[in-house]
Amino acid sequence: MSFVQEAPYLAHPYRSDRLLRPWLARLLPGDRFDAIEPDLDALADYAAMAYERRQRTPTREPILTQWDAWGHRVDRIALTQAWEEGAAITTKHSVLAAGHEAHEYARVEQFARVYLYHVASEFYTCPLAMTDGAATAIKASGNRALMDRALPHFLATDVSRFWLSGQWMTETHGGSDVGNTETVARRDESGQWRLYGRKWFSSAVVGEAAMALARPEGAGDGTGALGLFFVETKDAKGRWQGLSIDRLKQKLGTRELPTAEIHLDGLPATPVGALEHGVRQIAPMLNVTRTWNAVCAVASMSRALALARDYAGRRQAFGRRLVDQPLHRHTLAGMQVEFDAAFALTFRIAELLGKSEHGTASPDELILLRVLTPATKLWTAKLAVKIISEALECFGGAGYIEDTGLPQLLRDAQVYPIWEGTTNVLALDVQRALRSVDFGGLRRALEGQCTGNHPLSAVRSALDHVAAMLERSGQGDRREVSARAVAITLARTAAAGAMARRLAGAENQGHAYTTLVLDRFLAHGLERSASGHPDEDAILVQG
Ligand code: MFK
Numbered sequence: 001m002s003f004v005q006e007a008p009y010l011a012h013p014y015r016s017d018r019l020l021r022p023w024l025a026r027l028l029p030g031d032r033f034d035a036i037e038p039d040l041d042a043l044a045d046y047a048a049m050a051y052e053r054r055q056r057t058p059t060r061e062p063i064l065t066q067w068d069a070w071g072h073r074v075d076r077i078a079l080t081q082a083w084e085e086g087a088a089i090t091t092k093h094s095v096l097a098a099g100h101e102a103h104e105y106a107r108v109e110q111f112a113r114v115y116l117y118h119v120a121s122e123f124y125t126c127p128l129a130m131t132d133g134a135a136t137a138i139k140a141s142g143n144r145a146l147m148d149r150a151l152p153h154f155l156a157t158d159v160s161r162f163w164l165s166g167q168w169m170t171e172t173h174g175g176s177d178v179g180n181t182e183t184v185a186r187r188d189e190s191g192q193w194r195l196y197g198r199k200w201f202s203s204a205v206v207g208e209a210a211m212a213l214a215r216p217e218g219a220g221d222g223t224g225a226l227g228l229f230f231v232e233t234k235d236a237k238g239r240w241q242g243l244s245i246d247r248l249k250q251k252l253g254t255r256e257l258p259t260a261e262i263h264l265d266g267l268p269a270t271p272v273g274a275l276e277h278g279v280r281q282i283a284p285m286l287n288v289t290r291t292w293n294a295v296c297a298v299a300s301m302s303r304a305l306a307l308a309r310d311y312a313g314r315r316q317a318f319g320r321r322l323v324d325q326p327l328h329r330h331t332l333a334g335m336q337v338e339f340d341a342a343f344a345l346t347f348r349i350a351e352l353l354g355k356s357e358h359g360t361a362s363p364d365e366l367i368l369l370r371v372l373t374p375a376t377k378l379w380t381a382k383l384a385v386k387i388i389s390e391a392l393e394c395f396g397g398a399g400y401i402e403d404t405g406l407p408q409l410l411r412d413a414q415v416y417p418i419w420e421g422t423t424n425v426l427a428l429d430v431q432r433a434l435r436s437v438d439f440g441g442l443r444r445a446l447e448g449q450c451t452g453n454h455p456l457s458a459v460r461s462a463l464d465h466v467a468a469m470l471e472r473s474g475q476g477d478r479r480e481v482s483a484r485a486v487a488i489t490l491a492r493t494a495a496a497g498a499m500a501r502r503l504a505g506a507e508n509q510g511h512a513y514t515t516l517v518l519d520r521f522l523a524h525g526l527e528r529s530a531s532g533h534p535d536e537d538a539i540l541v542q543g
Contacts, residue, residue, distance in 0.1 A: 005398060008311040010051045010303075013116055014044030017302070019343050022510055023502065024112060027351070028105055036109050039093040043116040046089060050082060050120035054405055057081075062258040064248045075245040077206055080256045086124035088159045090117070096132050097155045099354075100139075107354030111295045111347065118299040122256035123412065127164045127204035129292035133285030134165035134211045136357075138230070140284040141273045146230055150209060166210035166233075167285060168262075170201040176425045178213060178279060179223035185214040185269060193271060194242065195229060195264040203419070205245060205260040208233060211285060212269065213278045228278035229269035242267035253411030289420050290377040291353055294346040297384035297416045301339045304391035304409050308332060311395055322394070332394065335387050337520040342380045344502060345495035349376050364445035367437040372494050374426040374433065378484075379491035381416035382423060388413045427483035430490065439467065449497035454515075455522055459500075462493040462526040469529070477534035485528040492526040 014021065020040075025033055063078045090096065095117065099110030110132075118125045135154040138146050153163035173180040183197025195214050202210075212229045219225040235241040246261040273281050312323040312332060322328045352369040355361035361369065388410045392399030399406045417423050434442075443463050450456040466489050473479040499518045503511060 006314045007055075007404070008307040008314070008395075010048060010306060011310065012044055013047045013302075013306075014040050016306070018513075019340065020112060020115060023347065024108070026502070027108060032103075032105055032109070036098075036112065039098075040112060040116055043089075043093055043095075043113055043120075047116055047120040051405075053081075059255070059408075061255045062248060064245060064258070064260075066245070073244065075240055077245075077248070077258050079206065079258065080122055082120065082122040083124050083256060086121060086128075087162050087164075090124075090128060091157050091159045091162050093117075094157050096128060096135070097157050099132060100135060100151075100155050102358070104355045104358040104360045105351075107291075107350045107357070108347065111291070111350040114292065114295050115299045115302070118296045119303045119409075123254045124257075125292065125296055126254070126257055127166065127207055129289045129296075130167040130203065130211075130285075131163070131165040131207070132292065133167060133288040134209065134230075136288045137211060137228075137282055137285040138272065141281060143272055146270060146272060150230065153208070163209050164204065164207035166202055166204060166207045167282075167289065168199045168202055168210050168212040168231075169282070171198065172200045176422060178226070179221075181213050181215055181226055183212065183214040183264060184217055185227055185229060185271075186217045188266075193229065193269045194266045195231065195269045196266065197264050199262050199264065201249070201419075202260045202262050203257060205233075205258060205262060211272070211282060212264075213282065214269070216275050219276065223279050225276055226278040227275045228272040228281040230272055231267050231269045233267070252414055253408065254415050286420070287373050288353070290373055290426075291346075291349055293416055293420050294342075294349065294376045294380040297380040297413070298339070298343050298346050300409060300413050300416075301342065301384050301387045304388040304406075305332075305335060305339055307406070308335075308391040308394040328394070331390065333520070334524070335390055337517050337524065338383060339387060340517045341492070341495035341499060341521045342383055344498035345372070345376050345491060346380055348494070348498040348501070349373060362445075364441045364448070367441045368445045368494070370437060371430060371433045371442055371490065374421065374429040375487045375491040375494070377420065378417070378423045378426040378430075379488055379495075384413045384416050385410070423484065427487040428480065430487040431479070431483050434470065434486070439470075446494055446497050449494075450500040454503065455496045455500050455518060458522050458526055459493050459497055462489055462496075465527045465529075466490060466493075481534050481537070482530040485530040488528045489526060492521075492528075496521060496526060 060080045062080065065074060065076045068074045093113060095110065095113045098113060099106050114125060131154050135151055138150055153161055154165060156162040169178055171181055171183065173182055183195055183199065185193050185195055187193055195212060197214065210231050210233060212231055213226045214229055215225060216227050233240060233243055242265050244263050246263060249259040251259060309332060312328060313321060315322045349369065349372055352361060352365050356366055356369050392406050392410055395406060398404050421429065446463060447456065447459055450459055466486055469482045469486055473482045496518065499514060503514050
C-alpha cells in the first residue's frame, strides 16, 4: 500500500474549545461555573462519541409508515439513534430547564450546553429550540392554566414527563408571509376550539404539543386577525388526534429531522391569549428560536474549523504540512477570526436574553437585544455557510466525499439562513426594530462595550455609517434595499464590541489572543453598503 490520507481527529469539544471555557470562567460566579462543568463535560463526551459512531454508521433517515399491516392509519415515524437518545440526554443534562432557572446566567448556561450538543444531536436541537420557544411564549402570555399544563413537561428533567413542542406557522400560501395563513380555528358545539387546515413545513412533527397560528372563523384578513393556539397532538391512548401526516419532506440537509406536511382536521386547540394578534404573541418564541439558530450556526462552524485545523497539522503537500504553508494558514486564520467574532456576538445575545428575562437588563441592553437578535441570526447563518464551505475546501477532494461526513456539515448549514426567517425577512425585522427603539440608546450601548479606546473609533464610524444609510435611504424602496447592509454592519459592529468587552476581563495570554483577533476582525471591516438604485435593480433583474 502506498499512500493513505490520515483522517482528521476531533479533540474533546469542551476541553479543547478555545473560547467557551475561558469565557464561562470569566463570566460566571465561581460556584455556578463549577456546578455546570460536569454537564458540559458529559455533553462534550457524548458529542465525541457521536462523531466516532457516525464514522462507523451509514446515514439513517426517519421513515414514515402511514398504514399498518392490517389497514389502520398509524402515521408512525421511525427515528435515528441520536433522535431516540435526544430526550434522555437533554433532560438528564437539563438542556431546556437550565434556560428557565431564576438567575441572570440561565440562558448562558443553557446555550453553552446547546453549543456542545448541537452537531451530535442531528438537529434534535430544532424541536428543542421550538419547545424552549413555546415555554417562553406561554410564560409571556401569563396564561396560568396553560403554564401549569405545559411547563412541567417542556422543562422536565425527568425523561418520562418530557414533551416536545412544534411551531406550526408555515403554509403553502404563507411561507414568510404568515399573514396569509389559511388554517381556520372553529368552535364545536361544546365550545372546544378545533383547527382545520394544512401546515406545509412542520419541523419535527413527532412532538406531543405545538404552537399553531390559525384564523378564528369569521375573523378578518391579514396578520392582526391571526390567533395563537396551543395544541396537544395525541389523545390519552397516544394516537394522533385530528392530525394526519401526508409525507416527510425530501431536503438538501437536516435529513435526520422529520419535517412533515400535515393536515389538521379538528385538532383540539387552546387559545394562548386573546384571539387576535397571534404573531405578536408568538414573537417571544421567534426571538428565542432565532437565538438557538445563531448558537447552532456557531456550533457547526466550530466543528468544521476544529476538523480543518487538525487536518492542516496532518496533511503533507509539497513537502510540508498544510499548516506550515503561509497561504493555507492565512486562510484558516481569517476563518478563525470571523468565527471568534460570531461566537462573541452570539453569546453576548445569550447573556442579554438571560438578563432581560431575569429583569436585570438596562434599558439600553433591552434595545441591543431587540435589534441584535435578528441581526445575529442572519449574520451567523450566512457566515456558517461561507466558513463551512471554505472548511470543506481545506480537505481538497476529501471534503467532497460523503463518507468523510464533511459534506453533511455544509448541506445542514444551508438551513440556517432559511428557516426561522430568511436573511431578507430578518433584515426587515432589524429595520422594524430600529423604528421602535431610540438609536441614541443603541449607540450608547454599543459604544459602551468598548472599554479603553481600542475599537471605539471603528465602532463609532460604523454607527455613523448606519445612521447615514438610514437617513439617506428615507422611506420606501431605498430604505428596504439598504436593510441587509444595515443589519450586517450592526452585527459586525456589535461583534467587535462584544470582543472588546472581553478584553477588559482577559488575563495575559487571553488578552493577547483576543487583541489579535479583534485587530484582524477590524481589518476585515465592519461596514457594508447597498450599492445602486432600486430602479437600476429592476433593469438588471427584468431587463
Ligand atoms: C438548530 C436551531 C433550530 C432553530 C429552530 C428552527 C425551527 C424551524 C421552524 C420554522 O422555521 S417555523 C417558521 C418560521 N417562520 C418565520 O420565522 C416567519 C418569518 N416571517 C416573519 O418573521 C415576519 O416578519 C412576520 C410574520 C413576523 C411579520 O409579518 P407581518 O405580517 O408583516 O406582521 P407585522 O405587522 O410586521 O408584525 C405583527 C406584530 O408582530 C407587530 O406587533 P404589533 O402587532 O404590536 O404592531 C410586530 O412588531 C410584531 N413582531 C414581528 N416580529 C417580531 C415582533 N415583535 C417582536 N419581535 C419580533 N421579531
